[in-house]
Amino acid sequence: MLTRPLIQTALPGPKARAILERDRRQMSTSYVRPYALVPERGEGCWLYDVDGNSFLDLMAGIAVNTTGYAHPRVVKAVTEQAQKFAHVCFSDFTHDSAVTLAERLAAKLGGGYRVFFANSGTEGIEAAIKLARYHTRRPYLIAFSGSFHGRTLGSLSLTASNAKYRRGFGPLLPHVVHVPYPHPYRPPLGAGSENVGQAVLDHLEHLFHTSLPADEVAAVFLEPIQGEGGYVVPPKGFVQGLRELTQRHGILLVADEVQSGVGRSGSFLALEQEGVQADIVVLAKGLASGYPISAVVFREELSTWTPGAHGTTFGGNAVSVAAALATLDLLEEGLMENARKIGQHLIQGLRKLQEKHPRLGDVRGRGLMIGLDFVKDHKTREENPALRDQIQQKAFEKGLLVLSAGPSTVRLAPPLILSLEEADLALGLLGEVLAEVGA
Template sequence: PHPYRPPFGAKPEDAGQVVLDYIAHLFKTKLPPDEVGAIFFEPIQGEGGYVVPPQGFLPALQELARRHGILLVADEVQTGSGRTGRFLASAYEGLDPDIVILAKGLASGYPISAVLFKEELSSWPPGAHGSTFGGNPVAAAAATATLDLLEEGLMQNAYEVGAFLREELAKLQADFPRLGDVRGRGLMIGLDFVKDPGTREEDPELRDRVAEAAFAKGLLTLPAGPSTLRLSPPLVLSRAEAALAVELLGEVLRELA
């Protein structure tokens, strides 16, 4: 459910409920819930455009899954490992997933992934599952060092600097209304560009021009979804560096305007 572009013609405040109603409709008409093994979700949609679901949607989704005996699998590859200011973005909504998937930031970019699951779900004896690079000691050491750094302040830094960065980026909207939405949590921030702030129609061309112009000024960004520019800087980002990023983006927007 996209609060900025609610599905099914819903009002922003109803975006979550219409999606839940649609899932319930599918359960009644297309897919019996007892045939569903698990629901996979991202606490914040990544490649889809850094979409933060409306408050209360994820707990309601968890309740729906529990009611039907369906497992809840949190894909925290992009959102986990402190990116949003908490170790798991699911924690913002008090979720209790049955399975959590981690990777990427778990070892500061060194190749590693992890699947965490509740003990009662385990049916494998020790050694029943393995892979060629599973248990790589260098990757494990990188992950251990990363976890120490997160607990020693980087997670809190992501929370505080991320809040500052979103606040400063939101100020750019007053002078550049085609920057339709600024959203995210911690240092996982999306800038959604539109052709018209009234219709909120996506503008991928403008988004790409902003990314290219920012790159020319030394600021690295990355597209996501139809018209979103994502900012996902290292968790060591300082407030001064965040302010510089906003300054450079402001220059880009003024030039393109």
């Protein structure tokens, strides 16, 4: 029988406190420390800190550890590759495993795609910006309010989920236009939940007729499920309508699947559930189970840039590629099905908790990408960040790791290996937390 997390010291414990103090003195003040966790090792869906406390992890390093901690097949693949070579500059010299990974990713999107490897989501978005402008020779980019595409200067110009990410870094990239995201729980543009998707599409068409020439727009950047903005699932039909609109105007659709992709939503891409194909797809986070890699997968006819037009030193790193290939193998052996099954079970359990706790305003998500949106009042739906933060801290104290997203959302993004027993344990712990904080 699965036991509760073991918390045997006050948190943080003495060893963790000492490391946190060194961290405070030495590390950049830009780092966020949402709670006092100092891990020592991990196994499966569990983390163990330096003081011997155990935690059930529902954050997976921000949706990164697809196969959990220290999965033996990932460890084996990484070890075997490291014994051969870790790095040749892939911008200059190819190697078999990287080409194999590119072939497999292109095949997963249906064929007819090429691949550029980088190291992180933000680098992938930067490459997509450059490719979109290079191919179309158009200057404008469209992104959505609530979006998160990264924190390097180009991707930051698209990001619009929190003003603190942008404050002090201007001027940002010019010719970036933000439009509302169709948030069903908090619909913009005076729309209702039932018509918010069409309202956003109509708003875009209005912009094209009044202030933003469609023939000067290179690309629309879309998170098929918004991540840092609050794990927001758009209404049915919106993504398909957006794809039709972009095709009508010769605009590229760039799908930022950095957080939603690689099986997290229950399919390899969240876009698959919309019946839509993008021109460019950016993958990262969960692609290699914790090893740094990103992939920009784009339609073959877009590859009009010349050798040297874009490059990277570490992209296509052989060790990260080995981890990615092992991760894909495991995904294809049932992890996406598990994400669907366990995700549905969690959402059902969370909605039962919602019936008892009126300040849990919304439960939403797909697969193992689930958001709990907390409110001050169930009727007004006013965001409640203070309650959300209290819940995050209280969960940590009980040995359950969750993270915030958006103004007032707790995100659940566990490893895709999460078992039914672990899901039930998490539901029980969350139920205790909600009761104790009076949600």
